[in-house]
Amino acid sequence: MPRAATLLRLAAVGLLVAFLTMPQRFAPVFAPLTQYGAPPIYDQGNLLALALAHLGTVFLAAAASTILAVGLGILVTRASGAEFLPLSRTLVNIGQTFPPVAVLAIAVPLVGFGEAPTLIALFAYGLLPIFENTVSGLQTCPPAVIEAADGMGMSGRQRLLSVELPLAMPLILEGVRLSLVINIGTATIGSTVAAKGLGEVIIAGLLSNNTAFILQGGLVTGLMAILIYDGMVTVEKRLVRVAHL
């Protein structure tokens, strides 16, 4: 079973790389989906560059979400910051409830077209899973372990860094994974405000009624999401096994 999974993973990566680096080779596959001699493969930009830009935006937004959400999660689980938990939770929830499209609509007049509004939308959208997982990871550290850390004479900072965060790490990483995967899909809407990304391919397909384009954009996005999800799960599992968390 593990061998089959590895083979499947390698095949998926191979397929993705092959398609992004030499998309024209796949023209016969997509040709039946086009009508009236329309191009079967997206030809208005470099697919590889779009995919990399897409990933870049997502990772940048996730990094920012992680820093803020983990920081906030740490703050509200300290005795001194506990009163901010309800407020923080509300703010983070708004980030999730507010549709990214609406965020884009508000952000464009403020920061203009391009990357920036997309980053803002993804950043806000990705906070919730990381924040909630950080909070529950830190709150569910076994009380006896916390008491032992205090009893041994660790300072608050030492306890956080050497006991609480390591024990909460699997949950925090799970939150980052959820956030990343959600945002790989969500990032496609960035193309409506001229951010570079795979949304361009989908939108071009919708505008010219070219099913092949829509499918290419969707498949590449989906495949990347699956591979990143899978990669993160592997990292988390290894971490749990190596560090005995």
Place this chain on the structure above:
Amino acid sequence: MIRIETLTKQYGPLTVVDSVSMSIERGSITVIVGTSGSGKSTLLRMINRLVEPTSGRVLIDNNDTATEPAHLLRRRIGYVIQGNGLFPHRTVAENIATVPTLLGWDGARISARVDELLRIFQLDPAEFAAKFPHQLSGGQQQRVGVARALAAEPAVLLMDEPFGALDPIIRSKAQDDLLDIQRRFGTTVVLVTHDMDEAFRLGARVAVMSQGRVLQYDRPAVLLTRPADPFVSRLTGTTDRAMKLLSLTTAGEVAEPGAAEGPTVAATASLREVLSDLLWSGAQVATVLNADGTPAGRVTMAGILAHGRNS
């Protein structure tokens, strides 16, 4: 010596520890015993300031513990809790090295100390140092917990129901180990338990707590023969107090000169155990042997019975 002066802890209107004063002798085991909610754990945790007192103070060797940062104070005081609280993501060796690492010992000194402690607790370093807590049995985890508390050679060791989670056989072994360790290092041990037998077995002095107050603080034999309060006699139990009294004296302490006859017993055996041996074998006299096998004298049935009398 630990001196506790009018120590009080209130949570809102609730007084958990009510103006407790007591002094704890250096190099002995003092047991605080009481029912749950008696304030015994809170009292213990005020010694290393895991709980800050509402009023009163604690002096260790005449230094007020409130004068230094709590986490620095705690590095000098060993602390063992029920369920041991081992760090699950750290190996046995790393767990034991916690306080020495915090104190900035160098690597060689730390690993020498870890090896020494593992050997003292009958855990082969080659086998156990690299294991993780979840790979150990309950008894082994408990020993690692005590080893971790002793790692930086603290003069004071606080133990909060340390053996509560162990089965009776392992618990008895752990109690013997603690007595050995205490004698070996001369550590001042303060132990909290709700188990009166444990208190009598370990404590040179026992404090009985109820509703935040210390009702009586004395040697176990005095608690049995002259209870200061009806609650104390209820807690010590009245049905087998003669047997409890016998269990406080060892055969070596009362051996009298005389010819060797009857079954042999160790000098460290309690009179309760000797009585049981005599009843079992039908003899009237037992010969007491020192640890090296030389006769130390004898104890008679009549002598034992006299010790069980409330004098």
